[in-house]
Amino acid sequence: MSEQNPNGYRVLARKYRPDRFSELIGQEALVRTLGNALTLGRLAHAFVLTGVRGVGKTSTARLLARGLNCIGEDGNGEATLEPCGTCEPCQAIGAGRHVDVLEIDAASHTGVDDAREIIEGVGYRPVSARFKIYIIDEVHMMSKSAFNALLKTLEEPPDNVKFIFATTEIRKVPVTILSRCQRFDLRRVPADELAGHLTRICERENINAEAEAVTAIARAAEGSVRDALSLLDQAAAMTADKLSPDSIADMLGRPGRQDSITILGAALKGDAAGALAALASAMANGAEPEMVIADLLDLVHRASLKAAGGSLEALLEVEKAPVSELAELGIARLGRAWQMLLKGHGEVTSAPQPGAAAEMLVIRLAHLANMPTPGEIVRKLADSAPAAPQQTAPATPDASPADPPATPPADPPPAMMAAGHGEPTAPVPPQPVTAPPVATPDAAPETRAAAQPTTLLDISELADAHDEPLLAALIRTHVRLVRMQPGLLEINLTDGAPETLPGDMARQLTRWTDTRWMVSLSDGAGGRTISEERQAARQKQRDDLAETPVIKSIFETFPGAEIESVRPAGQQDEEPSQ
């Protein structure tokens, strides 16, 4: 009867608390390291055990205390990784009544007085054991002054005193303390290892359970042996006959994994009806809508890991095939599903009718599944209209800044004069050319036949070609063309244009073309600036694109979506938007 609590539950977690390190589930690395330290006689004075709740920190601390103080069945044993469990120290420590092994819960003893008590006690030799051992649980909860008091002891620990700290939040433990401890990270126990452990216990306890029921418990425990055993306790107490996945789902309020796989599989194939039916079945079995969505998120996460080349090791055997199948949808689709589920999870949590919100989410997911991914859209566009998404603006190196400086360029600085002349990068000017427009001040006479600009764009390109990016930018943003003929330019300027711009243009044009140019301000109506032209062209491209069926369907699925830029397939860069 000692293993039954008043509610009739068998307290499996207590009954199956490990008695030796070899019984610690899933902590092989820790056991190996401790074993090495013991055999080499290089044991630290202080240990810190960290890990999520229920992974076995306290069990490990007690085992360690036993191992350190075990004297063996004959009373002559040394500290060991295999405490005998029968000697007096082993028995007393196991029962929590050894005078030299003190367990302190820092969560309830946080003051400096407790630390002082400890320090005062540290001065005395152990009463009967080899070591006086302080096990301090949740050590991160200690006050700063308590840490300081503890630190003094840790700096010069007596030979026969050991500290074992346990914490779920290692980051809250001061580095000064940590640096004096040997640290062990207890990992979450993988679900399949946990399932194996539960299966063995079921056999010993004559608990009749389907394999899938056991794996459902193992998954729900999220790596905690203690939680897994408590859940098994509860499940066994609730059900007289065989534990089934349904009974576990019922108890946990979670969907059976098979339900989740069916919902997600159908939704991601665009089968809204199938997904809704599976969702209804899961909810009828007692699954909370929020838990269903959380489970779908978990599946998408695992499938994405697999799609990204990760392993399926953390998965239960029965999950591997369906998760692999989901992974074949590819990272783009899974990532999109993740985003939608994550957002939807919040909606389901806060909705007045969570069930309805979950159904809406599943419908959206199925609808989305029929939409192409951005990569597929680009490919589709490229296939259907090879020449369509081209930049309408010429591929001039675009230097137009969003906010042109208020002051015009002075005479080009000497460095600019010297560098890069005669290396036009602009497209070929519209007029036939015999020589590139070389325009250094001492240019040779034969360059007199340089091409003459006939459009505003030509002029801005000339400026670019002559390493005058600032002037080129000013021309593009501020100049409206009224009239143009060889040697004569009538323009007007937009607000904010530098007054000296017409003069600068005239001077440079004359230099670049070796022809005298006059630039005058006109009252006549000017056209659009080059920047405005480009903007309009880009807008038209967007508008045209928005009329294509593919993009239309995207807009319907993602209200509020906008076309931000258009570029040929495979091209990464887009000129800065104005």
Ligand SMILES: [Zn+2]
């Ligand atoms: Zn012993």
